[in-house]
């Protein structure tokens with residue numbers, strides 16, 4: 473008599489499903505990604521180098537790195553504070569705070585950008601006040617940073633909240649009962665407990681910060697060599713039918729994303745033991 | 753030092769977890785809080801520790817009103833049911849934690865801290881385990897580390913919440929005996945929570961029996977067995 477578990481499909485069905493999944497991934501994910509690299513390098517390495525070192529490209533790369541370097545640390549600080557407040561303390565309005573943290577996930581990035589135009593643009597609420605003082609936000613770097621902060625807002629907090637909920641409060645209470653201050657408890661107990669989750673959140677936030685198009689596009693103004701990030705620069709090149717250069721910069725952006733993905737996998741692989749060994 | 757609990761009440765949402773509990777524990781005494789699950793034992797212990805705060809009532813250590821003092825200021829040692837050891841620290845660093853975090857001027861020298869760690873490892877019969885990590889220990893060993901850690905700063909009281917609850921019978925008995933010996937050695941006023949009346953009677957000088965947020969009887973084991981104060985006590989210890 474066969475002893476198949478009731479959940480087990482026949483072998484043929486199983487391989488069919490796995491095959492379909494892989495085919496789907498190849499078609500939807502790998503093929504386009506491969507095309508990017510193929511197109512980028514079709515004209516040879518020299519052409520590629522020229523496209524990514526040309527002055528507008530360099531300024532776009534610098535701007536992208538700068539924006540990520542500002543937005544990511546700010547979101548780490550906020551994400552930590554929010555996750556800590558939500559998981560280690562009881563207060564009213566907790567569900568409200570949770571909903572608000574998710575807001576950037578549910579709002580279209582274009583709308584996120586428009587919010588800042590409405591607030592700080594020339595016709596916006598604070599537009600004339602800012603103009604009088606000579607402060608530029610929209611069509612300038614500060615606007616791009618703000619829009620990026622907005623769209624990457626939930627990543628760190630969302631990564632930490634389930635992790636910290638699962639860990640509970642007893643480690644923190646143990647530290648407090650041993651005489652630790654709130655800050656010491658956070659630094660010596662909470663932070664080491666969440667460090668891999670935190671790093672993971674940082675990687676995700678960073679990937680999004682460097683790749684964001686919609687929100688940044690609305691506030692940037694597309695000033696070449698000044699307010700174009702890498703995704704925006706790629707679009708400009710593409711619209712000019714400069715495909716070789718567009719794909720070259722795109723391949724660089726894709727490499728950044730792949731590096732993030734590899735780092736994430738290494739992290740998960742290296743610390744799977746530590747994660748499994750935490751026996752409580 | 754003595755502990756006085758005066759008319760302490762605590763509600764979670766609408767349901768009262770403690771409904772006017774009073775208790776006086778004398779210096780050096782070993783007391784068990786005994787009662788069925790949900791009777792308020794943990795809540796009472798946490799309020800004494802300063803990990804929770806009562807809605808009304810007073811907690812005194814000696815003559816001092818400590819009701820509003822946070823846990824860090826109360827000079828207590830607390831042992832959690834699931835150990836709550838710091839997984840990223842070695843056994844030695846776990847035990848030394850309370851000393852390592854002292855401000856520089858109050859902190860003993862490095863060598864003194866290490867000597868204290870060795871002394872405590874010996875007390876809980878874990879000599880040579882200092883470099884291990886909690887994940888490499890059995891449940892009983894982890895609970896011993898938790899006990900050593902709680903004792904490191906010479907607390908005025910030792911509070912234990914179902915310290916043997918997650919352990920199997922044999923380890924339980926060993927650890928129970930070890931705890932009684934340690935208590936008698938250092939004469940520390942101690943309170944432990946349990947839902948097992950045999951454990952409470954075997955270990956404690958006096959047992960407080962809780963039911964639905966109230967104390968039904970607080971007396972020595974022999975007295976409780978001879979003169980149970982209520983039908984609940986009679987049936988619970990039967």
Ligand SMILES: Nc1ncnc2c1ncn2[C@@H]1O[C@H](COP(=O)(O)OP(=O)(O)O)[C@@H](O)[C@H]1O
Nearest residue numbers: 764765769787788789790791792793794795796
């Ligand atoms: N943090 C909390 N939030 C809500 N209810 C709680 C909380 N802690 C305890 N309670 C409730 O208070 C009552 C007493 O709980 P507890 O002190 O943990 O009992 P015991 O330790 O005797 O099992 C229970 O009904 C429990 O559900």
Ligand SMILES: [Mg+2]
Nearest residue numbers: 793794795914
């Ligand atoms: Mg309990």
